[in-house]
Amino acid sequence: MKLGTKLIHAGVEPDPSTGAIMTPIFQTSTYVQAAPGDHKGYEYARTQNPTRDALQKALAAIENGNHGICFGSGLAATDAIMKLLAPGDEVVASSDLYGGTFRIFTKVFAKYGIRFQFVDLQDAAQLKQYLNAATKLVWIETPTNPMLNIIDIAACSAIAREKGVLLAVDNTFASPYLQNPLDLGADIVVHSATKYLGGHSDVVHGAVIVKDDALAQQLAFIQNSCGAVPGPQDCFLVLRGIKTLHVRMQRHCENGEAVARFLRAHPKVDKVYWCGFEDHPNHGIAKKQMRGFGGMISFTLKDDSMDAALRVLSGTRLFSLAESLGGVESLIGHPASMTHASIPREERLKNGLTDSLIRLSVGIEDVEDLVADLKKAIG
Secondary structure, three states, rough: OHHOOOOOHHHHOOOOOOOOOOOOOOOOOOOOEEEEOOOOOOEEEEOHHHHHHHHHHHHHHHHOOOEEEEOOOOOHHHHHHHOOOOOOEEEEOOOOHHHHHHHHHHHHHHHOOEEEEEEOOOOOOHHHHHEEEEEEEEEEOOOOOOOOOOOHHHHHHHHHOOOOOOOEEEEEEEEEEOOOHHHHHHHHHHHHHHOOOOOOOOOEEEEEEEEHHHHHHHHHHHHHHHHOOOOOOHHHHHHHHHHHHHHHHHHHHHHHHHHHHHHHHOEEEEEEEOOOOOOOHHHHEEEOOOOOOOEEEEEEEOOOOOOHHHHOOOOOOOOOOOOOOOOOOEEEEEEOOOOOOOOOOHHHHHOOOOOOOOEEEEEOHHHHHHHHHHHHHHH
């Protein structure tokens, strides 16, 4: 089955009681039992919900996994993965990553005796020297947030597997349309489904997808025991979003390329970070493991001052100044004070995340209007 067809039909069957083509929103907290233990597969809505079940099946299918496990947010999904670990375990994580992930690692789980190393993994071979007997998990983003670095998933997987270490890939920036980490050897895929999967900036949601049955059972136990589950309305919205992921991502990619090339040619723009450029350090890897280069772009100005950046950030009309990404509308953001403010400045600077870096989530509007909006704001 081709990907577009799979996105529309995966995990979804007409409702047997009514024939409704869309999965109903089962807005219930509990289920009636004929006798104790005699029920129709559902007991309590924290544990199971038919709307959530349909979404979990869809997510597993579109990431080529066997199990999908849904959570109330992307960070709740990350939290569940960290709960697979125990005090004394170590995690090697890519150094450029979402600020919320850095925060939950260093401010929450480090207190419980889990140790974290943050490493530049653009050269995957570097991973070998950081793995030891205590390492239980490697965590990567690719493309990374916000520097758009590319990490070789297959190479990291081979190194991790040789040492018996799990590899988790945050696939939020790429989405299943552009990249399927499980096919490249990853053990765990995590998404902030708030972003491209939902696609309309109207839901907060998270997901984990795996192939391994035992790993899925552990995560489902954590999901139920800790209770960070999404409601049925949120699951419905993500199911709806998935159905148009392929057509939206095609436009995100087309618009992203046009905006990236416009920015690179602009005399007032200094650096443009977008993995579709042939001179991007790992463009060849991106081309190998992705189907396109996406709509996420970061850039700096030749006038590398905060004042210049703020003029651009406040000067757009179609690019709305807001956190998040992956919606149909274009967004502009300032990572240093918004999405990555929880990372200490010295750590940000090590990764090239300067105080004047601007991040774009290029939407699906007419690209001529987006370019004109940026042109006016940059001046």
